[in-house]
Amino acid sequence: MANYFNTLPLREQLAQLAQCEFMDASEFTDGVNALKGKKLVIVGCGAQGLNQGLNLRDSGLDVSYTLRDSAIAERRQSFLNASENGFTVGTYQELIPTADVVLNLTPDKQHTAVVNAIMPLMKHGSTLAYSHGFNIVEEGMQVREDITVIMVAPKCPGSEVREEYKRGFGVPTLIAVHPENDPQGHGLAQAKAYAAGTGGDRAGVLKSSFIAEVKSDLMGEQTILCGMLQTGSILCFDKMIEKGIDAGYASKLIQFGWEVITEALKYGGVTNMLDRLSNPAKVKAFELSEELKVIMRPLYNKHQDDIIDGTFSRVMMEDWANDDANLLKWRAETAETNFEKTPAGDVEISEQEFFDNGILMVAMVKAGVELAFETMTAAGIIEESAYYESLHETPLIANTIARKKLFEMNRTISDTAEYGCYLYNHACLPLLADFMKNIDTDVIGKGLGEQSNQVDNKALIEINTALREHPVEIVGAKLRGYMSAMKKIV
Numbered sequence: 314m315a316n317y318f319n320t321l322p323l324r325e326q327l328a329q330l331a332q333c334e335f336m337d338a339s340e341f342t343d344g345v346n347a348l349k350g351k352k353l354v355i356v357g358c359g360a361q362g363l364n365q366g367l368n369l370r371d372s373g374l375d376v377s378y379t380l381r382d383s384a385i386a387e388r389r390q391s392f393l394n395a396s397e398n399g400f401t402v403g404t405y406q407e408l409i410p411t412a413d414v415v416l417n418l419t420p421d422k423q424h425t426a427v428v429n430a431i432m433p434l435m436k437h438g439s440t441l442a443y444s445h446g447f448n449i450v451e452e453g454m455q456v457r458e459d460i461t462v463i464m465v466a467p468k469c470p471g472s473e474v475r476e477e478y479k480r481g482f483g484v485p486t487l488i489a490v491h492p493e494n495d496p497q498g499h500g501l502a503q504a505k506a507y508a509a510g511t512g513g514d515r516a517g518v519l520k521s522s523f524i525a526e527v528k529s530d531l532m533g534e535q536t537i538l539c540g541m542l543q544t545g546s547i548l549c550f551d552k553m554i555e556k557g558i559d560a561g562y563a564s565k566l567i568q569f570g571w572e573v574i575t576e577a578l579k580y581g582g583v584t585n586m587l588d589r590l591s592n593p594a595k596v597k598a599f600e601l602s603e604e605l606k607v608i609m610r611p612l613y614n615k616h617q618d619d620i621i622d623g624t625f626s627r628v629m630m631e632d633w634a635n636d637d638a639n640l641l642k643w644r645a646e647t648a649e650t651n652f653e654k655t656p657a658g659d660v661e662i663s664e665q666e667f668f669d670n671g672i673l674m675v676a677m678v679k680a681g682v683e684l685a686f687e688t689m690t691a692a693g694i695i696e697e698s699a700y701y702e703s704l705h706e707t708p709l710i711a712n713t714i715a716r717k718k719l720f721e722m723n724r725t726i727s728d729t730a731e732y733g734c735y736l737y738n739h740a741c742l743p744l745l746a747d748f749m750k751n752i753d754t755d756v757i758g759k760g761l762g763e764q765s766n767q768v769d770n771k772a773l774i775e776i777n778t779a780l781r782e783h784p785v786e787i788v789g790a791k792l793r794g795y796m797s798a799m800k801k802i803v
């Protein structure tokens with residue numbers, strides 16, 4: 314098989330990258346009806362599999378799970394996830410032939426093996442669904458021509474797909490129909506019903522393409538969403554320890570700080586996040602962010618370039634072939650970082666204190682969100698897609714760090730995301746070494762401690778204008794206007 318994207322002429326590549334149509338609520342008035350009475354069989358019951366299945370069942374759909382024989386025989390966690398939640402669990406032979414829709418929610422590295430195993434068992438005219446475009450786009454999987462191939466990709470870690478649904482909200486979702494596999498012309502109707510079933514229509518759905526999803530998803534997860542938060546956690550913690558800040562305080566400020574500051578982002582964009590700072594702190598955060606953007610822009614461009622031309626996928630698949638040697642090594646190294654090994658202290662930190670003492674964290678989030686958005690849109694990704702993949706998903710990833718630090722983030726995100734996060738982290742730590750030499754506790758750990766809120770009016774006006782006029786803020790205001798069901802969590 315060959316990389317599907319690289320087989321296309323440039324014109325078609327650009328057209329597929331630009332596939333992005335915001336779907337109005339009126340397009341979901343049929344809810345889950347297109348899948349009502351159909352048998353949905355999910356392969357895999359992990360981060361996405363379990364949480365999507367719970368939502369789909371709560372939305373009135375017929376959901377069961379098929380797992381590897383060994384998972385059932387050894388009663389592995391995936392078997393327990395499904396059986397303890399009251400789902401029917403069966404082998405491929407038992408359930409795949411009965412399925413109208415097979416949802417492939419196994420790790421990307423397993424997709425070729427899984428699809429080759431289940432395709433012969435899939436009934437004529439059934440549907441194969443993915444939640445990420447990697448297998449179709451980066452590996453060029455070719456599916457039997459009678460099978461409809463769709464994608465419903467939550468822009469969110471699996472755990473929060475469920476948490477937002479339980480709050481009565483949902484998570485932004487990209488849907489697509491593979492142009493090579495829509496023999497009955499009902500792929501879009503089924504994808505819309507699936508997105509309604511997971512609650513995605515409550516947050517926002519984009520009619521996208523497998524190519525647009527994969528080229529943006531890989532970029533978001535490697536940079537702002539996981540790579541930046543991992544790098545920022547390590548750098549900020551080590552700096553506070555170097556400067557004599559109490560280790561328990563430093564650990565708590567970071568573990569819970571990303572969630573608190575990015576909740577402001579989720580509600581009101583970068584503007585609202587910086588408006589939560591005092592004027593002097595806002596000026597400082599803006600200056601640090603501009604410095605960070607200059608330093609990190611080449612790295613963001615390299616990640617996007619490697620994703621677009623297939624270099625990233627090729628390198629990661631070499632690790633797959635080497636039994637995940639690097640992924641497992643880097644996972645173990647992350648566990649040994651000082652931040653990961655230091656429990657959050659039993660110390661009170663007010664909501665405002667996370668902002669006041671986390672100015673550098675605010676600057677890192679601003680720089681990462683804006684850089685990721687700018688880099689994706691420069692590569693041909695449409696603004697709505699870039700917004701969901703950078704700004705809106707950052708707080709959802711931060712929620713996982715608040716639970717159990719980087720361990721929980723890297724456990725919950727896909728192995729694909731985790732691998733890309735480490736690549737970014739390894740490159741960004743040395744890139745920011747000189748920048749961090751000039752950092753002190755006024756911007757991470759203690760705050761400016763300023764006596765007055767006075768700043769130069771002209772400078773503040775220029776900063777406020779720059780914040781409000783960034784394109785991520787313009788498209789964000791529109792998309793957040795649709796999210797009337799969004800619920801606060803901090």
Ligand SMILES: NC(=O)C1=CN([C@@H]2O[C@H](COP(=O)(O)OP(=O)(O)OC[C@H]3O[C@@H](n4cnc5c(N)ncnc54)[C@H](OP(=O)(O)O)[C@@H]3O)[C@@H](O)[C@H]2O)C=CC1
Nearest residue numbers: 357358359360361384391418419423444445470471726727
């Ligand atoms: N994690 C996330 O938050 C997101 C993931 N995605 C996408 O969703 C898909 C699933 O990812 P994710 O939920 O992270 O996966 P997980 O690693 O969390 O779960 C994988 C599941 O598949 C099973 N599995 C693993 N290997 C095989 C195999 N060879 N054959 C059959 N089953 C297997 C595992 O069970 P067992 O090993 O016991 O058999 C487990 O139940 C991927 O395409 C990913 O890119 C999309 C958005 C976000």
Ligand SMILES: CC(=O)[C@](C)(O)C(=O)O
Nearest residue numbers: 468469470534726727730
């Ligand atoms: C959670 C999500 O959207 C990621 C980061 O893309 C993934 O886990 O693959």
Ligand SMILES: [Mg+2]
Nearest residue numbers: 467468469530
């Ligand atoms: Mg993603």
Ligand SMILES: [Mg+2]
Nearest residue numbers: 530534727730
């Ligand atoms: Mg992903």
